[in-house]
Each structure stands twice: as structure tokens, then as C-alpha cells.
Amino acid sequence: EPEVTQTPSHQVTQMGQEVILRCVPISNHLYFYWYRQILGQKVEFLVSFYNNEISEKSEIFDDQFSVERPDGSNFTLKIRSTKLEDSAMYFCASSGNMETGGNYGYTFGSGTRLTVV
Amino acid sequence: KQEVTQIPAALSVPEGENLVLNCSFTDSAIYNLQWFRQDPGKGLTSLLLIQSSQREQTSGRLNASLDKSSGRSTLYIAASQPGDSATYLCAFLGSGTYKYIFGTGTRLKVLA
Numbered sequence: 001e002p003e004v005t006q007t008p009s010h011q012v013t014q015m016g017q018e019v020i021l022r023c024v025p026i027s028n029h030l031y032f033y034w035y036r037q038i039l040g041q042k043v044e045f046l047v048s049f050y051n052n053e054i055s056e057k058s059e060i061f062d063d064q065f066s067v068e069r070p071d072g073s074n075f076t077l078k079i080r081s082t083k084l085e086d087s088a089m090y091f092c093a094s095s096g097n098m099e100t101g102g103n104y105g106y107t108f109g110s111g112t113r114l115t116v117v
Numbered sequence: 118k119q120e121v122t123q124i125p126a127a128l129s130v131p132e133g134e135n136l137v138l139n140c141s142f143t144d145s146a147i148y149n150l151q152w153f154r155q156d157p158g159k160g161l162t163s164l165l166l167i168q169s170s171q172r173e174q175t176s177g178r179l180n181a182s183l184d185k186s187s188g189r190s191t192l193y194i195a196a197s198q199p200g201d202s203a204t205y206l207c208a209f210l211g212s213g214t215y216k217y218i219f220g221t222g223t224r225l226k227v228l229a
Binding site: 055106 | 149151153158159160161162163166206208214215216217218219220
């Protein structure tokens, strides 16, 4: 079964440093997403990306965050200057397929645990 | 603002019991609803997806139903097993949006 792959599985960074979280969505999916889950809290939407642009973003997704699809397979989330409160599990997801174009259920990756110290 | 609530927050049952997990949402303009399983420190595994035009979906021992008029979905787990122990999350996707709204989850423990 196709998978969404995220790397690294765990990243530790110092406050103020830039981090890039990487994701390889399912190859024929059209829609890409980032979510995060702070320990013990709900899974929260960050951003959705379609047709090479952001289609929707949350209040959390401020100027410190950016997303990019640098080639045909990768989808990245960059945090420019990390803060302690950015420590969380970050999930990438993708949905839809080229044949139907529909926004159906998501397939999530296994997550990157980001620890800011 | 869309709210998704899951009841109960935690549940501990002996092996073999049939379980019902509840999810309620405030916005009736639903596109679909998805149930996920999350093991501690791990990612999200999709269990069942119900489109707004459907009333239920089944996969093995799992059955999910959707009642749009009352704003509720239930996940029924038959003959529970210790391997079912995990947190179960429901996520609501409204019409005209790309983002799922997640509930806080039900933490299930099935005792051998």
C-alpha cells in the first residue's frame, strides 16, 4: 500500500535555528498538508498546498513557516527561527488522485518529532 | 467555529467486549469524516472514511456510522482485543475547506 514518507523521524534543534522537515507524498496525489500535534494536545492543521501554492493556512502558520514542493516528489516544511513552543510532532499528509481529482481521505506520514532546546 | 468532541476521553475494558466510541461535530456542512488510530508516539493510521453521502462504513471488526442531522459519528469495535489499545481520533472535513478538524481522541485500553 502506498505510503507518505517523512524524514527525519526525530530532530533536535537549538532555539533560533532553522529546520526543514521533509515529506514524500503518495506519487499520484494532488493535495499536500502539514499538521502538528503538541504533546498531549489535539492534532492541528497548519497548511494545505495544491497546484504549487498554499490553498489554506491556519493562524499558527505565520511568517516563520513556509512550505515548498522543490521537485516532483518532495514536500517540505521550513521553520525559520525555531522557538521552544514549536516542539511537537509534525505530520505530513496527502490526498486525492490524478484520475478523479477529488479531495478524499488523507494518508498521513509517521511524523517527525521536533524538539527545540 | 467547528468543534469536534469525542466521548469518552478514556476507556478501559476487558478483552472481548464490544465498544462504541462517540464523535460529535457542530457544523452540518460535512464533506467527510475519518477515523484514525494513533499508537503512543506514533503517526496516524486511517481506519475508516465516511463520505457525507454515506451512512456507514465497515472494515473487519470496525464499523463507523454517520448521522449528519444530529452531528454525530460512532465507531463500533466488535470483540475488542488487547491489540486494539490505542487512541482513536475522529476528524471532520467540512465542505469548501481543505483542513480536517480533529477531536481530542478516546484513549482505549483493552485488558487481556
